[in-house]
């Protein structure tokens with residue numbers, strides 16, 4: 182896998198030993214549980230949770246007396262590797278630990294923006310959230326990985342732009358474009374215009390891993406990844422291949438959108454990626470100071486309570502957001518006092534309190 186530190190596979194490691202028997206070896210299973218229990222003692226101090234619950238430890242395997250796993254972390258969290266190694270050293274049977282560190286160089290916090298179904302305003306949310314984070318002083322990148330409908334370049338007025346390739350120490354990389362101070366890369370920028378993006382299986386996997394690893398982002402506080410809607414191949418590949426710290430789910434108040442969100446939440450939990458929260462888009466229409474619930478009421482709150490995820494914010498319907506989508510003007514920048522801009526600002530502040538502000542507080546206290 183390009184740009185990931187080489188996995189130091191033990192010399193006597195063989196994939197056959199993973200598959201030689203269908204029945205799980207009870208000793209291996211016990212050792213795996215013990216290894217996970219040790220890793221659960223390693224706490225990420227800013228997020229105040231252990232690295233297993235944060236979805237940072239994946240593909241954990243025990244072969245003979247060796248523990249192998251992938252550690253998905255931000256560029257500022259390299260120290261967790263040493264803490265994980267130390268935690269495992271308490272296992273008397275464990276002779277050596279092999280950790281494959283998976284990081285996007287320069288990127289601190291990678292967040293996925295996802296939705297259970299298409300058309301709920303996922304890309305609109307990703308773009309406006311990126312703009313609000315940028316307005317709050319963060320360095321932001323936006324990766325449009327919606328292979329089935331990449332429309333972020335159009336939303337940012339970047340349709341005719343060419344992507345440059347640069348030489349770096351790690352080989353050739355794509356240079357992201359920039360709009361409103363946000364770094365942008367999209368599958369649409371690499372595809373032929375008007376050519377349908379019907380990527381599947383290995384091609385999809387290759388494109389996605391290239392995207393994640395072969396873009397020269399520079400230093401970013403946040404990389405927002407706009408995922409394709411739903412819970413299919415493409416989403417799972419991206420989520421499994423990238424150091425995503427958490428997922429933000431976008432829904433509308435309608436019942437049908439909510440049942441899809443439920444499926445999405447289960448998918449993220451199955452692959453061990455924490456849900457940061459839920460954004461209810463198109464929540465209401467503001468008319469003469471009154472909120473009109475065009476698509477029903479309370480859906481976001483209901484699912485947030487049911488599945489125990491925070492409701493990060495409710496975004497109103499606003500016809501101006503469509504204009505901004507079509508003309509490349511962003512409401513949080515052009516009209517920071519608009520109701521919709523304020524709703525996004527509140528969400529950005531919440532994220533900054535979790536990921537960036539508290540992190541700088543940590544750095545200054547060190």
Ligand SMILES: Nc1ncnc2c1ncn2[C@@H]1O[C@H](COP(=O)(O)OP(=O)(O)OP(=O)(O)O)[C@@H](O)[C@H]1O
Nearest residue numbers: 299300301302303304305330410497498499503506
């Ligand atoms: N809060 C809002 N108020 C008014 N219109 C909105 C709002 N959010 C999104 N829209 C409009 O809804 C349409 C769909 O939005 P968008 O493309 O962001 O959805 P999506 O979930 O990313 O769709 P897909 O996943 O199918 O690409 C767009 O025309 C967008 O301008």
